[in-house]
Amino acid sequence: MAGMLLLLACWTAFASTTFFWREDTYEAFSQGKREGVSLSRDGELSLAPKLELVADLGELYVWSMASDAEGNLYAGTGNEGKVFRISSDGKVELIFDSPEVGIQSLAVDGRGTVYAGSSPDGVVYRIPPDRPPSVFCRTGKQYVWALAFGEGGKLYAATGPGGALLRVEEGKAEEVFRAPEDNLVCLLPDGDGGFYAGGAGKGLVYHVDARGRTRVLYDAPEREVHALTLGNGGVLYVGAMSGEGEEAQTRCAVYRVEGGLARPIWRFKSPLLLTLNFLQSGELPLLVGTGKEGELHLLSSDGKRHLHLARMEGGYPLCALEVERGVYVGTGDLGKVYRLERAYVDTGRFTSRVYDSGAPSRWGRVMWNARSPKGTEVLLRTRSGNTEEPDETWNDWSKPLRKPGPITSPPARFLQYQIVLRSDGKKTPIVRKVVLSGVQANLPPEVRALSIGPYRAERGPGEGQPPQPKPRGVPAKRGVFLVRWEVEDPNGDRMSFRLLIRPVGEKEWKVLEDELTAPSYVWDTETTADGEYELKVEASDLPSNPPDVALTGERISRPFFVDHAAPHIEAEVHADGHKVRLEGRVWDETTPLKGLSYAVDSGKWRVVLPEDGVWDSREERFSIELSLEPGGHWVVLRALDLMENAGVRRVRVEVRPPRGP
Incomplete structure (x- = not known):
């Protein structure tokens, strides 16, 4: 903390441009952490x-x-298979301790008798209110995923593996239909003596009418239809999930099925x-x-x-x-x-999430x-620090504000805020932004970088001509x-x-x-004397800041040459018959020779x-045969010198014809 305070003490100027951090959407608020707070799709925070x-x-x-007519609630559990x-x-x-691992399903009839579907033995147990529990039916399956009463009070079971819907009677299980997937995992009476059923493996929704005729109502893109429920007017809602796996995008969805048509109304990652x-x-x-994160959501129809x-x-x-006394x-x-x-x-x-300025x-x-209705309150406080994750070096939370006002947290790079919602339990405050x-x-x-090189102009097409392939560039001027x-x-x-x-x-300078x-400049060196120079560029943030706040950064180039003069050439001619040798030297007063x-x-x-095999000096000797x-x-x-300056020398050579014998 002492080091941070020393850093803060050294700050003498702040930029003039104000930044704003705004959160008013579901996507923004969902990045924060909520405790006892609900978040709506419209981006509103309220008490849960x-x-x-x-x-x-x-x-x-x-x-x-499941529940009975007396208002009692029954719970089937695992991994000890209890009810x-x-x-x-x-x-x-505890009303029943079965020899099973799990009680996957429960149903209660009008007399208060509880039926429990189990795994891994696929037994349906009967638990009367006035007699000891007993085996009602051995289904021959491993899992009794769901139980429901149909027309005439008959009990039906969704099972697996094998994906069979069974009509269950005492000591007897009759197959109503078999699905083309491994398991039927949910079962829902349709109100007309039939059932809706959901499968795992292919993600199909089935409808079985009162006569036992079966059709596929919907083929969901997800692998499993895990939950079904009926809404007002007999509208069917389907809960489907992809399941845990290594897919790039695992998801779950809710579909609304009405009039034989299904459409997704909600998706969740x-x-x-x-x-x-x-x-x-x-x-x-x-x-x-949803999820192992334990999330509860509410949706409109x-x-x-x-x-x-929550x-x-x-x-x-x-x-x-949902029962009369609550959910x-x-x-x-x-x-x-x-x-x-x-x-x-x-x-x-x-x-909130941590904001990085x-x-x-x-x-x-x-x-x-x-x-904030009467009886509710909204408080907001902030804290700041210089590490990406809040730790012991961060400043403490500020005193809470009851209305908008100045942020009192010390200067730092990172900032976080916390909203506290309070209520008497009857109403909730709502924060929108x-x-x-x-x-x-x-x-x-x-x-970060400064470079100097020959300027090469790009040729464009002539007037009225179609665009040409981009040329490699030609010197505009030496x-x-x-x-x-x-x-x-x-x-x-x-x-x-500024260039100096x-x-x-x-x-x-x-x-x-x-x-x-x-961040570039075309420089014509015509008025600059030959010699070796350095350039310096100074960058200033003055366009965005007052003069007393503006700062500059600079960089100096490597030394470079300005050279307008051409190389000089001296040559002597030595002739011996048709053999001629030119000897001489080339020199430049400023830059090394190139060739x-x-x-x-x-x-x-x-x-x-x-003569030394390499053009790399300002003076070189040569010999031509x-x-x-x-x-x-x-x-x-x-x-040529390194600046592409060219020196030319013309030499006259006379070759005499050979003398006669």
């Missing part, structure tokens, strides 16, 4: 309903639930959708439980409104049931039963848009340079640039060009190497 623990059954899983009764006054009683219930009260009647209701601590929803949720991992209350929690907290910053104000502002500490621009630089400003400020020049060895706005070539009588240019026909000849020598 109370989720009261009704019973801790001491099991790992509550696989199934519990939870009375209306909260009393928990979770591999599991385990519960789906149509509630008889509330504006958002569809209750959905058309899916256009969505409320991320995240269950220490478990995930496996089953849910109950059974969980996995910690085998508990909760009741979803109509009242709100007293206090909820939303902690990109540089040390001074904070401005925080504003929020909220509705949070906006925080700040200004970065002004940091100097950084000139002695014209293209100066380029790369610059980055940590604050993202607009830049202006000095001869190598001197201290004083002279301004070459000022008030440049582009020498010659042409005889306007013929092709031919390359010459210096020629074999020429008798008569006069012109030999043209052309020397």
Whole structure:
């Protein structure tokens, strides 16, 4: 903390451009952490309903639930295969300890007899209210996934493997139909003596009418149809999931099936959708439980409104049931039963994601848009630090604000806010938008690279001509340079640039060009004397800051030559019959030589190497051996320096004819 305070003490200037951090959407708020807070699809934060623990059954899983006419709740569990009764006054009683691993399904008839479907032996047990439990039917399957009563009070079972729908009687199981997939995992009476069933493996939804005729109602893109529920007007809702696996996009979805047509009304990036219930009260009647994160959602019947209701601590929803006294949720991992209350929690907290301002910053104000009915309250506080993840080096939470105002957290790079919602339980405050502002500490621009090279102009097509392939570039004019630089400003400020020049060895810089706005400059060196120079570029963030705040960064180039003069050539001719030798030297007063070539009588240019084999000095010697026909000849020598300056020398050579015998 002391090091951080020392850093803050050194900051003397802040940039003038204010930045704003705004959160007012579901996507933005969903990146934060919620405790007792719900989030709607419209991006509204509110208090979550109370989720009261009704019973801790001491099991790992509550696989199934059912209720009787007296208001008693029954829970089937695993991994010990037990059935519990939870009375209306909260009393928990073990009524059956089976030899099975799990009680996957429960159903209660009008006389209060409980039927329990089990795994892995696929037995249906009967638990009368006044007699000991007994085996009702051995199905011959491993799993009895779902139980439901049909027309005439007959009991039906969805089973697997084999995907069979069975009519179950005492000591007898009759197959009604067999699905083309491994398991039938959910079963729902259609209200007309038939059933809807969902399969796992192909993700099919089946309808079996009262006569036993079966048809596929919908083929979901997901692998498993795990939950079915009926809404108002007989509308069918289908909960489907992809299941856990290695797919790039695991998902679950809710479909609305009406008039023989199915359409998705909600999708979620979770591999599991385990519960789906149509509630008889509330504006958002569809209750959905997803994922091992233990999330509960509420949807409108058309899916256009969505409320991320709560995240269950220490478990995930496996089953849910609405009875007269409320909505109950059974969980996995910690085998508990909760009741979803109509009242709100007293206090909820939303902690935002960490905001990175990109540089040390001074904070401005925080504003929020909220509705706070009487008996409710919204508080907001902030904290700041210089590490990406909050740790012990961060500043403490500020004093909470009850209305928008200045952010009092010390300057730092990172900022986080927390909203505290409070209520008397009858109503909830709603937060729709949070906006925080700040200004970065002004940091100097950084000139990362500076290069100087010959300027090559691009030829464009002539007027009226079609576009031509882009040429490689041709020199626009000898002695014209293209100066380029790369610059980055940590604050993202607009830049202006200044170019300066000095001869190598001197201290004083002279301004070459000022008030440049582009990171390049075409420099014509015609008025610059030959010699070795350095360039310096200065980058300033003055266009975005007041003069007393603006900062500069600079970079000096490597030494380079300005050379307008051509190389000099000296040559002597030595002739011996038709054999001719040209000897001489080439020199340049400023830059090293690049090469020498010659042409005889306007013929092709031919390359010459210096005596030491490498053109790399300002003076080199050369020798050329020629074999020429008798008569006069012109030999043209052309020397180039590194700046492409060309020096030319023409030499007259006379070759005498050989003497007669």
